[in-house]
Amino acid sequence: MAEILVLGAGPAGISAAYHAGKAGKETVLLEARERYGGLCDHFHKAGFRFDHAVHFAFSKNEAYSALLEKADLITHRPEPYNYEQGRWLKHPVQNNLYPLPTEEKVEAIKSFIERPAREEGSNYRSWLYEQFGQVIADRYPARYTEKYWTVPPEDLSTDWIGNRLYRPSLEEVLFGAMTDDTPLTYYLPELYYPRRGGFRAIFDPLVEELDLRTGKEVVRIDTQRQVVECRDGSKEHYEHLVSSLPLPEIAKMIDNAPAPVLEAAGELWATAIALVSIGLKVPQAGDHLWFYIYDREILPARGHAPYRKSPDNAPEGCSSLQFETYFSRYKPLPMAEETLLEHVTGAAEKMGLFKTSDLAVTDCRILPYANVVFEKGMQDKRRIILEFLEKKGILSVGRFGEWDYLWTDQCYLSGKKVENLPCML
Numbered sequence: 231m232a233e234i235l236v237l238g239a240g241p242a243g244i245s246a247a248y249h250a251g252k253a254g255k256e257t258v259l260l261e262a263r264e265r266y267g268g269l270c271d272h273f274h275k276a277g278f279r280f281d282h283a284v285h286f287a288f289s290k291n292e293a294y295s296a297l298l299e300k301a302d303l304i305t306h307r308p309e310p311y312n313y314e315q316g317r318w319l320k321h322p323v324q325n326n327l328y329p330l331p332t333e334e335k336v337e338a339i340k341s342f343i344e345r346p347a348r349e350e351g352s353n354y355r356s357w358l359y360e361q362f363g364q365v366i367a368d369r370y371p372a373r374y375t376e377k378y379w380t381v382p383p384e385d386l387s388t389d390w391i392g393n394r395l396y397r398p399s400l401e402e403v404l405f406g407a408m409t410d411d412t413p414l415t416y417y418l419p420e421l422y423y424p425r426r427g428g429f430r431a432i433f434d435p436l437v438e439e440l441d442l443r444t445g446k447e448v449v450r451i452d453t454q455r456q457v458v459e460c461r462d463g464s465k466e467h468y469e470h471l472v473s474s475l476p477l478p479e480i481a482k483m484i485d486n487a488p489a490p491v492l493e494a495a496g497e498l499w500a501t502a503i504a505l506v507s508i509g510l511k512v513p514q515a516g517d518h519l520w521f522y523i524y525d526r527e528i529l530p531a532r533g534h535a536p537y538r539k540s541p542d543n544a545p546e547g548c549s550s551l552q553f554e555t556y557f558s559r560y561k562p563l564p565m566a567e568e569t570l571l572e573h574v575t576g577a578a579e580k581m582g583l584f585k586t587s588d589l590a591v592t593d594c595r596i597l598p599y600a601n602v603v604f605e606k607g608m609q610d611k612r613r614i615i616l617e618f619l620e621k622k623g624i625l626s627v628g629r630f631g632e633w634d635y636l637w638t639d640q641c642y643l644s645g646k647k648v649e650n651l652p653c654m655l
């Protein structure tokens with residue numbers, strides 16, 4: 231019997247298990263896959279290491295910063311780029327319009343000046359118009375939204391934005407239209423990445439201390455008898471249960487969950503990623519650490535260069551790229567994975583990132599949970615499930631357990647909430 235049983239060995243579950251263990255509790259961590267790390271894990275192919283999409287470390291919270299201090303990290307300046315119709319623009323576009331033709335700059339600036347006043351309760355598209363004017367909004371962030379969130383911006387609420395989008399002054403827009411010598415305005419001053427071992431290496435020191443059981447996919451939870459059942463038939467009894475599993479999944483695993491909970495679970499949805507990874511037998515692939523792609527006819531929304539995050543991610547003399555194509559129940563992947571691989575390599579070659587003759591290895595795989603979508607009304611459905619879990623004595627943590635747009639540092643803190651369980655006080 232585990233005093234504390236934790237489900238899912240991503241950052242949130244690892245953090246929960248670590249903090250429970252540290253407090254002297256008999257703790258067991260169950261993970262469906264054969265590896266820990268969840269979205270922060272990686273895979274290897276022909277000597278290349280690829281993370282599960284672009285991942286950098288950053289944090290304003292003390293606990294996670296203390297964890298980062300233990301790691302050997304490379305520091306990166308956050309200088310992403312934007313690709314559109316053969317042009318590379320600095321990020322963010324709104325205050326880096328310099329490469330555009332003069333007439334297009336004038337049109338964009340005019341629309342910025344004429345942008346509508348802020349209205350309470352607006353959707354994401356009107357929020358974008360209010361911040362950047364219609365021309366910039368429609369051409370860049372709105373188009374990106376359709377690729378990244380898989381829905382038009384008018385379908386999204388605005389409560390996930392925080393400081394993610396830079397809101398420039400008129401002076402900054404004008405300055406960035408006249409010169410490309412603009413200051414860094416990314417919302418984080420520095421990004422970090424482990425020198426060795428990929429992104430998940432940040433968590434390695436914690437995992438060493440855990441009773442982690444992999445290959446344990448949880449399929450059923452009996453909250454009455456306090457037993458968790460795995461697909462392999464094994465059972466684990468618990469005194470307290472902490473879960474980082476996605477809310478729509480866990481709701482269906484609990485015996486006799488009421489209809490409104492199951493209904494809410496059926497309506498919550500997240501985007502998925504088709505991840506195309508490319509290893510190259512040349513030392514350089516493009517010029518940028520990561521970049522956003524606005525062209526509709528190129529399916530990925532974002533690409534990055536794993537070998538630039540750390541040279542440890544590619545064999546000597548080689549380079550690598552990875553592309554994220556988002557899809558969902560509202561925007562299915564329009565082609566088979568094999569065809570997507572061809573589409574992405576073809577598009578990347580046209581973008582000038584490499585030549586097909588440089589290819590060493592390619593890979594396409596699906597990550598079923600990427601970003602929870604802040605559709606209007608989502609918060610109510612989430613609340614129904616979270617209240618139900620609380621009633622059943624389950625602490626739900628992490629990006630898909632809280633059903634929120636959480637970064638890794640926030641998931642680490644979310645898992646640390648295990649310290650607030652009455653049995654821990």
Ligand SMILES: Cc1cc2nc3c(=O)[nH]c(=O)nc-3n(C[C@H](O)[C@H](O)[C@H](O)COP(=O)(O)OP(=O)(O)OC[C@H]3O[C@@H](n4cnc5c(N)ncnc54)[C@H](O)[C@@H]3O)c2cc1C
Nearest residue numbers: 238240241242262268269283285286447448628629637638
């Ligand atoms: C494209 C992308 C880029 C990102 N970039 C960054 C970044 O640069 N910096 C940053 O800080 N954060 C980034 N994030 C966010 C970060 O990946 C997540 O916040 C974090 O990994 C979530 O941790 P978690 O433990 O909550 O969930 P997960 O990492 O999803 O872990 C959940 C775990 O539960 C397991 N599981 C699921 N179902 C079961 C089951 N039935 N039984 C047992 N186990 C199960 C899964 O296999 C998984 O291991 C990014 C996310 C995405 C999608």
